[in-house]
Amino acid sequence: MTELTPPAGGGCRDLPVLRQRGQREVFCGLTGIIWLHRKMQDAFFLVVGSRTCAHLLQSAAGVMIFAEPRFATAILEETDLAGLADANEELDREVARLLARRPDIRQLFLVGSCPSEVIKLDLARAAERLSAAHAPHVRVLNYSGSGIETTFTQGEDACLAAMVPALPQTDARELLLVGALPDVVEDQATQLLTDMGVGPIRWLPAPRADDAPGVGPNTVFALTQPFLGDTHAALIRRGATCIAAPFPFGEEGTTAWLAAVAAQFGVPRDRFDAVTAAPRARARKAVSAAAETLNGRSIFFFPDSQLEIPLARFLTRECGMTAVEVGTPFLHREIIGPDLDLLAPGPTLSEGQDVDLQLDRARAARPDLTVCGLGLANPLESEGLATKWAIELVFTPVHFYEQAGDLAALFARPLRRRAALRLEAAE
């Protein structure tokens, strides 16, 4: 299949990583609910937490909060903290009220938060108890999206990993694609693989509880997102085999990802080329338009989503950028290895964060573009650094061929805007 040329100096897989500990300017895993609930149409996410958790969801969900979303927070009150037995009764009552009001709900996730973890409210037991009480119509699952355990996209990982043990057993040889992607992206991936003769294809998460994929020793799975470490482990525990591949960003990444899957299913070379030739050419063309702006520019990634390393690989190899530092909240060497192999040595790789020290490094390096969260973006802009806010990369369709140009454009736009604005006097 199409072998990608590794960089001249070898990849980054075995290079040392900078680990610092201090203030981390990141979201907690609860944020994952915002996109997960759109993807799972019959699921409801009930956070058991504090007013802070509710306020976070509201701030992160923006206007979505008004569209009858399928998530809410059961806010702990002082009486809940006084005695634990009481909290369980309260939870049962709130869940019963919620399910009575929303009979369309088939899966209910009890999502743990920092307060519920610290007071050791046993949500796993609560999920079992409530599953029994509301069977067979509703299944109640539990995972933690707390800040003390999860960072941003890790919330999706925790959610999917909680679903894996409950998936039906199967001996069928099926391809399971893992990670919540926008529908349009999911359809394109399915189409490309179907055209190569790969199948049957199942997705985790499935849009509805009834479509839940089976898992077993003949299941092979490929991750579409890099942040799925626990789900990866849970699937392997069920006997499934993982296809290692770089993540499908850009023309190269998508081709390498598809090639890894095609190899697993014995797709002949000419068939693979026939299916991918046209979309590859389109992707290359679309990327090259944005690459004109990006070529030769330097980029600095603050940690956010774990997408940083594959994105740095795409931007350096396909758009001609130079990476200064690539920060990630968590680095899973096995999963991200194929991307590290393709990333040329040079940038500092950092895992975790001490935000003030990292800001000092960014200010010293003065990168042309800084990828960071919304708490840092405007302050850095006012210091004269161009920024690209990272959360958009999780909500916008960016994977696979047809989105490759859009992905590059997301990074080119702040630079083009900076060049376009002329606010000083004309003289």
Next chain:
Amino acid sequence: MKLAVWTYEGPPHVGAMRVATAMRGLHFVLHAPQGDTYADLLFTMIERRDRRPPVTYTTFQARDLGSDTADLFRTACTDAVARFAPEAIVVGASCTAELIQDDPGGMAETMGFGIPVIPLELPSYQRKESFGADETFFQIVRHLARPMERTAEPSCNILGATALGFRHRDDVAEVERHLTEMGIAVNVCAPLGASPSDIARLGAAHFNVLLYPETGEAAARWCEKSLGQPYTRTVPIGVGATRDFLAEAAALAGVPVAGDEDRLRLPWWSRSVDSTYLTGKRVFLFGDATHVMAMARVARDEMGFEVAGMGCYNREFARPLRALARDYGVEALITDDYLEVEAAIEAAAPELILGTQMERHIGKRLGIPCAVISAPVHVQDFPARYAPVMGFEGANVLFDTLVHPLVMGLEEHLLTMFRDDFEFHDAAGPSHHGGKAVAPPPAEAPAPVSATLAQDGVIWLEPAERELRKVPFFVRGKARRNTESFAAQKGLSEISVDTLYEAKAHYAR
């Protein structure tokens, strides 16, 4: 436990952040888990601030739980003081840190920083954002302000303006202008723009102007008791309240009342004939108590609206709001549950809602025009232009804000006059969308079943239904509801054209 999707207020530590971010030379060390930094983006995005809030989070993680979190706090505190060299620090805990009981205040006080250390008690499971702001400001004032000699000339402090406050930036500028016009100097404005050393010289002012009771009342009371400074009780929102406020401030300063009324346009705009159609428009008010109470007066006495309902989400002010609501002949709604607000609005069927961001969406859903008068607000209510709601310019801003969502008099008149016109019928698109206008639907053939079932089993006879269709579309829903409840009251089982007009006469004003 209480189920919540939307919250009007954040947790109390967000209130503390609003005070710290408003000030200069102050740093806030917050004992909080990873993730609580989300609150930074309220300031950098919604308020569009160009620097990070002066807040250091300890960001403890699961593996730190145990004795380690106390060390994390000490390290974070030491690093923050070294890096930012603040004049003073405030320390507190977020909801999760409150549960692990590390006592950040006690720890910080023993660390010997040589600057004032102000510990905060923020009961996250009982209180909310406004309390957090009020309490934090109060503690800062209590720790730093001391009695001192008054300034030679009349002067005052402006208290209560914070970061993330609805129009606080421009309200302060407007009120300062009014005070200056009367020869009253502003000694310190706090927390907005003040440093800890400014707080230390609060005592030099002759009196205090309390702009926002939600965020400044505890401090104003303490100043009254400990510094001997009286404070103003009138919040200058609207023409009448501004005049009352000017009289109150002038009396406290011992100067004659003065004010440049040339720039005040609300009274004339409101008296001009195009505003006649505003008379008796039914409004529903909801938001923080201060803005709701002040806006009720503007709505009734300065715009000529009828107050159809009012309420607030901050329980702290339930008593004065209930009393005021009685004066207006309505019952106050005190709740932080937006579903209750939605139900109350639906029941009151107002023609205009004055509320928060949430009521804007409720209005959208119910098809009722809405103007935003109170926090919580979104990014569009932190405008680039000058947009106070206080003082004379604030009154001008309010007139425009309250009128724009409504169909103005002339427009309403034309719509009614030409409602059967081929261009103005209900199905036609807006005229500026040239190609979108469509021909009126063909006259409907008389329906074989000549009646429709209304709520409560009342039947609409076909001629009445046809008559109802002649009512302009933007009031038709109300006419339908009024007629149906009139019929229900009278125990009628059918609605005829006569019932329709009897109901109209019944509800006429």
